[in-house]
Amino acid sequence: MPRSCADSPLVVRPTSPPIVLARGPEAHDQSSDRVDDHSPEPPSGLPLRHLQPLRSQPVTDVVDLLDRQRDHLRGLDRVDFLRRLPHLVELLRSQPELRALLDEFEAEARQAQERFAEREDGLIERAVAVRRRLAELAPAADDSSAVEPEDWGGHAHSEWRFTLAHFDRLAVQNFAIVYPKIPRDGVEQGPLTELVNILRGKLHEQQYGEGPHLVGDRENVRRDLDELVFELSNVLEEDGHAVQEFVQASRTLPGAALARIEHFASNLNPAPALIDPSESRVDRFHKLLLGAWSRELPVQQAVAGQHLDDYTERRLDATVEDLRSQIELLHTSLVERLSTEELRRARQWWRKLGRWLSRKVGEALVAIIVTALISLAAGFLGGYLFGQRSADDPAQPSTTTTTTTATTTTP
Numbered sequence: 020m021p022r023s024c025a026d027s028p029l030v031v032r033p034t035s036p037p038i039v040l041a042r043g044p045e046a047h048d049q050s051s052d053r054v055d056d057h058s059p060e061p062p063s064g065l066p067l068r069h070l071q072p073l074r075s076q077p078v079t080d081v082v083d084l085l086d087r088q089r090d091h092l093r094g095l096d097r098v099d100f101l102r103r104l105p106h107l108v109e110l111l112r113s114q115p116e117l118r119a120l121l122d123e124f125e126a127e128a129r130q131a132q133e134r135f136a137e138r139e140d141g142l143i144e145r146a147v148a149v150r151r152r153l154a155e156l157a158p159a160a161d162d163s164s165a166v167e168p169e170d171w172g173g174h175a176h177s178e179w180r181f182t183l184a185h186f187d188r189l190a191v192q193n194f195a196i197v198y199p200k201i202p203r204d205g206v207e208q209g210p211l212t213e214l215v216n217i218l219r220g221k222l223h224e225q226q227y228g229e230g231p232h233l234v235g236d237r238e239n240v241r242r243d244l245d246e247l248v249f250e251l252s253n254v255l256e257e258d259g260h261a262v263q264e265f266v267q268a269s270r271t272l273p274g275a276a277l278a279r280i281e282h283f284a285s286n287l288n289p290a291p292a293l294i295d296p297s298e299s300r301v302d303r304f305h306k307l308l309l310g311a312w313s314r315e316l317p318v319q320q321a322v323a324g325q326h327l328d329d330y331t332e333r334r335l336d337a338t339v340e341d342l343r344s345q346i347e348l349l350h351t352s353l354v355e356r357l358s359t360e361e362l363r364r365a366r367q368w369w370r371k372l373g374r375w376l377s378r379k380v381g382e383a384l385v386a387i388i389v390t391a392l393i394s395l396a397a398g399f400l401g402g403y404l405f406g407q408r409s410a411d412d413p414a415q416p417s418t419t420t421t422t423t424t425a426t427t428t429t430p
Contacts (some may be wrong), residue, residue, distance in 0.1 A: 078357055081116045089350045097339040098321050104284035107346070111277075117291055120356050121277065124349075128198070128274025135265040136196040139209055142254050142261070146214045147190050149247050149254075150183065153221060156244060160221045186217045200279060200314045201341040202270040211258055215251050222248055273352035276345035283342060289319045314338055 088107060092100055111117055124247075154161040163183040168175040179185060189210040199206060222244055227237040239245075269275050292310075310316065317335040320327060327335060 047075070057143075078116060081114055082354055082357055083116075084110075084352060085350055089346065092343070092346060097335065098324075100339060100343070101283070101287060101318055101322050104280060104342070105287070108281050108284045110398055112295060116357070117353065120353060123354065123356070124272070124274035124277055127272070128268070128278065129271045131265065132196055132198070133267035135261055138261040139211060139258070140195065142258050143190060143209075143214065145213055145250065146211065146218065149218055149250055150186060150190075150214075153218065153225075153244070154183070156247075157221075157225045157241070158225060160225055181217055181220050183217070183221070186214055189214055196265075198269045198275045198278065198283065198369050201338055202275075202335065203341060204314075206262055206266055206269065208258070211254075216254055218247075218251055222251075271348070273349045274350075276349045279345050280342065280349065283315070283318060283338075286315045287319060287322045289315070 088110060092103060092107070095103060119426065152263045154163075161183055163186075165182045165184040167179055167180060167184070170176055192210060194209045196209070197207065226239045226244055226248075228240075271353065289357075292307075314334075317327065317331045318338060321335050
């Protein structure tokens with residue numbers, strides 16, 4: 020059954036409130052913050068002084084501010100560092116120059132999350148197809164009508180978990196694909212591995228019989244099921260590749276780092292443990308147990324000044340170390356993107372300036388050429404008209420000089 024993570028948070032566990040990265044309808048409109056490559060050209064008559072280049076000073080100020088905050092956090096001990104996280108988040112969200120970049124980071128993390136969810140959905144569908152084919156080829160293996168025992172922790176319930184009835188329940192179960200709270204934690208993959216294990220057990224029973232045995236001791240009596248075995252092996256291989264890709268995204272994407280920082284910044288003060296009268300004791304105990312093993316508890320205890328045992332101290336150190344690395348990752352990504360955006364916008368401005376100058380130079384050249392042509396035409400026309408007038412008027416003195424020779428007569 021396809022599962023969409025469009026509404027899933029980036030970082031969440033059952034004991035923690037979801038982190039919704041969407042800023043809501045009141046979010047700032049980023050369209051006004053972006054530079055449009057197809058923005059209109061300046062008017063032809065616009066003086067050059069009005070072609071203002073990219074204002075780099077605000078970007079430089081933001082980078083300096085990020086550097087100072089990073090350096091300040093580096094010098095703090097772990098408790099002061101944790102208490103400073105809400106101020107860091109507020110600072111990042113309050114800078115207009117960072118809004119578009121933070122949205123891009125969150126979109127990248129969301130895309131990687133959705134891509135992994137789609138791949139998991141496709142692999143689950145392939146496992147369901149193997150289950151259907153197995154029921155067709157080996158009807159005796161179909162125990163999808165088995166009833167779940169009530170004794171949840173008993174042996175009968177453990178056996179039921181390897182039935183196709185449990186498989187069918189897991190296959191339609193909705194689950195969220197989320198990033199781990201800290202990068203070193205593993206990724207929760209959903210039920211795919213358990214689904215494959217159920218099918219493998221069923222196929223093994225049909226091919227080699229029930230009960231444990233050494234490899235090669237028994238003969239494969241259902242060679243026609245080998246294609247299903249190979250398909251499950253391929254599913255696990257592709258799943259391992261997808262998981263590794265998602266783990267790399269979890270450790271390298273600045274959007275995941277931002278989500279982790281915001282998550283711990285908003286959970287320094289634990290939520291009140293309210294008692295729900297309709298909740299069973301088992302569910303209540305399960306919730307308390309998950310809370311005791313959560314990543315937030317050592318952080319909350321340290322911020323509150325409570326005494327920590329050695330084990331809790333080590334867990335706190337690991338969490339703080341990962342949060343520091345996430346801040347470094349986010350800082351580096353912001354500075355790189357700001358510099359890249361600065362360069363892109365500067366190049367775009369120079370291209371616009373070049374086009375404007377080319378147009379102005381072209382207009383000037385056209386004017387010079389037209390003036391020259393008019394002058395040449397006027398000169399030729401004037402010479403022609405003046406010569407024609409001289410030929411038509413006889414009284415006009417000749418322009419030819421005549422030389423007279425005087426003759427002297429001797430008396």
